[in-house]
Amino acid sequence: MLISQIINGLSSAGLLLLAALGAVIIFGNMGIINLAHGDLIMTGAYTTVFFSEQGIPFGVCVVLSFITAAVVGLLIEITVIRRFYGQLNNTLLASYAVSIILGQSAKLIFGPATRTIPPAIAGSLVIGGVYIPYYNILIVAIALLTAFLTWALLYRTTLGLKIRAISQNRRMTECLRVDTAKIDTFTFALGSGLAGVAGAVIVPARVATPLMGASYLLDSFITVVVGGFDSLLGAGASAALISEFTSVLGGFVSEVAAKIILLLLVIVLIRFRPRGLFAKEGR
Amino acid sequence: MTGLLAAARRMRVNRHIDICLLVFLAVFPMFASKFRVDVMAGFMAYVIFALSLDLLWGYTGLMSFGHAVMFGMGAYVGGLTNAFQKGVPDFMAKYGVTEIPSFFAPLAAPALGNALAVLLPGLLALAVGIFIFSSRVSGVFFCLITMALASAFATFTNSTQQYLGGSNGINRITRFAFGGAPVSVTQNYYIILIALAASYIFCLWLVNTRFGKALTSIAGNEDRLRFLGYKTRDFKLLVFVLSGMLAGFAGLLSVRTTGFVSPTSCGLEMSTMAVVWVAVGGRGNLTGAVAGTLLINWAESILSERIASQWQLTIGVILLLFVLFMRDGLIGAALGAQDRRRQKKLREAL
Amino acid sequence: MAILEIRGLAVDFKGFRAIDGVDMDVERGELRVIIGPNGAGKSTLMDLITAKTRPTAGSVTFDGADITGLDISDISARRGIGRKFQGPNIFGAMTALENVELALNGHNTLIKALFYRRTRQTLEQIDAALARVGLYEKRGLPAGALSHGEKQWLEICMLLAQNPKLMILDEPTTGMTAEETYKTGELIMGMSGEHTIIVAEHDMDFVRQVASTVTVLHQGRVLAEGGIADVERDPRVVAVYLKDSDSAEDGQESVKGASGA
Numbered sequence: 048m049l050i051s052q053i054i055n056g057l058s059s060a061g062l063l064l065l066a067a068l069g070a071v072i073i074f075g076n077m078g079i080i081n082l083a084h085g086d087l088i089m090t091g092a093y094t095t096v097f098f099s100e101q102g103i104p105f106g107v108c109v110v111l112s113f114i115t116a117a118v119v120g121l122l123i124e125i126t127v128i129r130r131f132y133g134q135l136n137n138t139l140l141a142s143y144a145v146s147i148i149l150g151q152s153a154k155l156i157f158g159p160a161t162r163t164i165p166p167a168i169a170g171s172l173v174i175g176g177v178y179i180p181y182y183n184i185l186i187v188a189i190a191l192l193t194a195f196l197t198w199a200l201l202y203r204t205t206l207g208l209k210i211r212a213i214s215q216n217r218r219m220t221e222c223l224r225v226d227t228a229k230i231d232t233f234t235f236a237l238g239s240g241l242a243g244v245a246g247a248v249i250v251p252a253r254v255a256t257p258l259m260g261a262s263y264l265l266d267s268f269i270t271v272v273v274g275g276f277d278s279l280l281g282a283g284a285s286a287a288l289i290s291e292f293t294s295v296l297g298g299f300v301s302e303v304a305a306k307i308i309l310l311l312l313v314i315v316l317i318r319f320r321p322r323g324l325f326a327k328e329g330r
Numbered sequence: 331m332t333g334l335l336a337a338a339r340r341m342r343v344n345r346h347i348d349i350c351l352l353v354f355l356a357v358f359p360m361f362a363s364k365f366r367v368d369v370m371a372g373f374m375a376y377v378i379f380a381l382s383l384d385l386l387w388g389y390t391g392l393m394s395f396g397h398a399v400m401f402g403m404g405a406y407v408g409g410l411t412n413a414f415q416k417g418v419p420d421f422m423a424k425y426g427v428t429e430i431p432s433f434f435a436p437l438a439a440p441a442l443g444n445a446l447a448v449l450l451p452g453l454l455a456l457a458v459g460i461f462i463f464s465s466r467v468s469g470v471f472f473c474l475i476t477m478a479l480a481s482a483f484a485t486f487t488n489s490t491q492q493y494l495g496g497s498n499g500i501n502r503i504t505r506f507a508f509g510g511a512p513v514s515v516t517q518n519y520y521i522i523l524i525a526l527a528a529s530y531i532f533c534l535w536l537v538n539t540r541f542g543k544a545l546t547s548i549a550g551n552e553d554r555l556r557f558l559g560y561k562t563r564d565f566k567l568l569v570f571v572l573s574g575m576l577a578g579f580a581g582l583l584s585v586r587t588t589g590f591v592s593p594t595s596c597g598l599e600m601s602t603m604a605v606v607w608v609a610v611g612g613r614g615n616l617t618g619a620v621a622g623t624l625l626i627n628w629a630e631s632i633l634s635e636r637i638a639s640q641w642q643l644t645i646g647v648i649l650l651l652f653v654l655f656m657r658d659g660l661i662g663a664a665l666g667a668q669d670r671r672r673q674k675k676l677r678e679a680l
Numbered sequence: 681m682a683i684l685e686i687r688g689l690a691v692d693f694k695g696f697r698a699i700d701g702v703d704m705d706v707e708r709g710e711l712r713v714i715i716g717p718n719g720a721g722k723s724t725l726m727d728l729i730t731a732k733t734r735p736t737a738g739s740v741t742f743d744g745a746d747i748t749g750l751d752i753s754d755i756s757a758r759r760g761i762g763r764k765f766q767g768p769n770i771f772g773a774m775t776a777l778e779n780v781e782l783a784l785n786g787h788n789t790l791i792k793a794l795f796y797r798r799t800r801q802t803l804e805q806i807d808a809a810l811a812r813v814g815l816y817e818k819r820g821l822p823a824g825a826l827s828h829g830e831k832q833w834l835e836i837c838m839l840l841a842q843n844p845k846l847m848i849l850d851e852p853t854t855g856m857t858a859e860e861t862y863k864t865g866e867l868i869m870g871m872s873g874e875h876t877i878i879v880a881e882h883d884m885d886f887v888r889q890v891a892s893t894v895t896v897l898h899q900g901r902v903l904a905e906g907g908i909a910d911v912e913r914d915p916r917v918v919a920v921y922l923k924d925s926d927s928a929e930d931g932q933e934s935v936k937g938a939s940g941a
Binding site for chain 1: 606646
Binding site: 536539540541543544546547550551553554555556557558559560561562564565568669673676677680 | 765789
């Protein structure tokens with residue numbers, strides 16, 4: 048019973064983590080709130096739906112979703128984000144416009160109905176009368192793998208070193224003759240690709256709709272804010288914390304009330320600790 | 331006469347546009363259909379909402395993605411007040427509620443209820459403002475907080491079936507009545523127009539006071555203003571409260587004109603639409619809020635009959651184009667052009 | 681009693697002691713110049729006096745009252761300390777006149793700000809301040825359109841309008857030509873007496889023009905204090921400036937040559 052609760056709760060956390068991972072990278076390293084983040088998740092979701100219906104195996108779909116979302120992110124960065132770097136208002140407005148465009152385009156192309164695909168691994172693990180869907184285990188596995196790969200990229204490669212250098216001291220990094228513009232583009236594309244992965248993984252567990260971005264947007268940023276926007280570990284911890292909190296609370300009050308209480312608590316948190324619960328010191 | 335002309339030439343171009351808009355709105359019912367008049371009245375309520383956002387965002391630089399909460403609150407309180415005039419509303423009666431619940435008691439008296447529609451959003455703004463502005467929470471986080479607030483409020487209204495009508499909201503709200511039957515469509519229109527003019531004049535007065543100039547300075551360089559001895563926290567708080575009340579006022583007018591209120595009136599989508607109106611029209615000059623709101627809402631009304639499925643997409647593209655190429659909005663661009671002409675003249679004179 | 685008394689002031693930024701025990705007295709009406717190499721702590725000291733930063737030790741007493749750790753706007757409005765920042769820090773979108781008007785003393789509370797009216801009296805005050813810095817003719821121009829030197833003067837003008845008892849000027853001649861620097865020196869000297877002025881500066885010509893007493897800061901501490909001539913000859917000061925000056929051939933030079941970036 049406990050195991051199943053943990054695993055199933057972890058899978059929610061896993062989805063949240065995947066959704067937030069891209070936001071952590073972009074917000075943490077570029078300070079940008081991309082209001083189209085949720086729609087990049089949606090892009091990944093629909094890519095997976097599309098290719099999966101062609102018969103392409105799920106694993107490949109996930110990779111394709113990463114690529115598609117990354118490309119879309121790349122385009123967004125080059126045409127829009129780059130222009131307004133440092134200008135909060137314009138970045139928000141522009142990314143909101145992109146969000147509308149992406150969402151509405153998806154609605155026109157795929158129609159407003161929800162789409163889903165069957166989980167990559169059907170069936171459940173049965174332990175003593177308790178059902179743990181295999182797919183939930185897969186979600187956790189993919190989330191951990193993705194987080195690990197991201198961590199490896201950021202902390203074990205030269206490129207990752209440059210990315211982190213920029214996030215800590217942009218000016219200085221420019222002086223060291225690092226092409227910060229190119230790296231920004233890469234960072235943004237990476238974050239977008241990660242959002243795509245999130246979308247891909249979400250589809251079999253939930254559904255894909257053209258306007259699904261909105262709810263995932265807020266959830267992602269809440270996770271980022273709670274976890275500290277410069278900490279991957281923080282994002283993971285925060286995702287777990289939020290999921291567990293919501294589900295535990297949901298046992299006492301209605302799901303809706305749980306959501307509202309969470310939002311109010313987040314507001315309090317932002318006010319007192321805008322750097323998040325797990326922020327690194329010394330920035 | 332020449333004195334008047336000279337004054338007119340000295341005025342900024344957006345005041346000219348203001349006057350034209352006012353005249354247009356005043357004569358609108360004379361040539362438009364009853365239906366269109368009613369629609370325009372609803373849009374004018376939106377204009378007041380946009381003005382409140384302009385005060386907060388355009389002038390003080392506080393970009394709120396949750397301002398519709400204030401608007402929605404005013405609409406709900408105003409809607410309930412009206413509904414209670416006819417006894418217990420259907421959506422409550424469905425749940426076996428036979429009398430007006432005690433916590434809604436103040437709304438049974440129309441004058442008090444309508445006043446609360448304006449005051450309660452102000453109180454909420456006061457609470458939220460005291461909470462936020464006492465810290466050094468900056469731009470990005472202010473946005474996130476207001477987004478969370480909007481989401482929470484929309485979720486709340488959406489799920490409170492028994493007392494707020496849930497996702498259906500409150501319907502069959504009637505227009506204002508002054509001791510008798512509700513006013514006609516045209517009469518309502520002019521009531522809203524007068525309210526709009528009054529709101530506009532209030533905003534105009536406010537932004538031209540020293541207080542208003544301080545607000546613009548807070549947007550540009552808040553610390554500098556603090557070093558000049560201004561308690562900027564108080565200034566932000568006051569504009570937030572005033573803006574909240576104005577938005578609540580707009581909500582009240584809106585619900586009595588359109589006849590219904592639902593959770594969509596108070597969530598993220600409504601908040602962001604208002605941001606789009608003000609952004610396209612041009613923020614920080616009041617006229618832009620008016621022009622942008624009317625333009626976009628009318629465009630939607632007319633075009634979405636023909637290109638219903640693509641309207642939202644068009645809005646997105648329009649917004650993107652504006653942000654890329656006309657960041658100051660329509661009115662902002664006009665003002666910019668006028669400023670450049672004037673500066674040239676001033677320099678040549680020196 | 682000195683109008684500004686600083687005792688044992690120190691501030692610690694996560695292990696880095698930017699100010700490490702400063703004692704300083706400034707007399708009423710005095711014009712005090714603070715010099716020191718880059719990183720000596722001049723700006724930090726100003727931040728501590730004007731409450732932009734909280735000290736980790738020590739106290740600042742102004743006009744008999746302890747102002748350590750008060751709020752910025754309190755210090756500015758009620759205590760009467762005004763500050764000019766390093767870069768020109770003005771409101772570019774408003775005209776020069778509006779900038780000065782905004783700084784005008786006595787109208788900064790919420791109520792006063794709502795009901796302030798530009799009367800003949802206030803206009804005279806503003807115009808007088810503008811004239812004093814030589815910007816009267818350009819008062820209608822947007823502040824952003826002024827030249828760099830003019831922007832600096834505008835900010836000084838705002839300080840005049842603020843009419844504080846103590847003025848703190850952080851490198852007011854940055855980016856100015858020699859001529860503009862000289863004019864600024866005259867302006868500041870004219871303001872001392874009725875106001876107490878503390879100026880942090882790098883430009884030694886300027887320092888020589890205005891200074892009576894000079895305080896030399898180095899690594900967060902007061903290295904030397906006295907008349908400009910004495911300070912220039914002080915071997916400790918010379919050593920510090922020599923260490924920090926670029927060219928080796930400055931061997932025999934005294935403080936004269938040092939004008940930092």
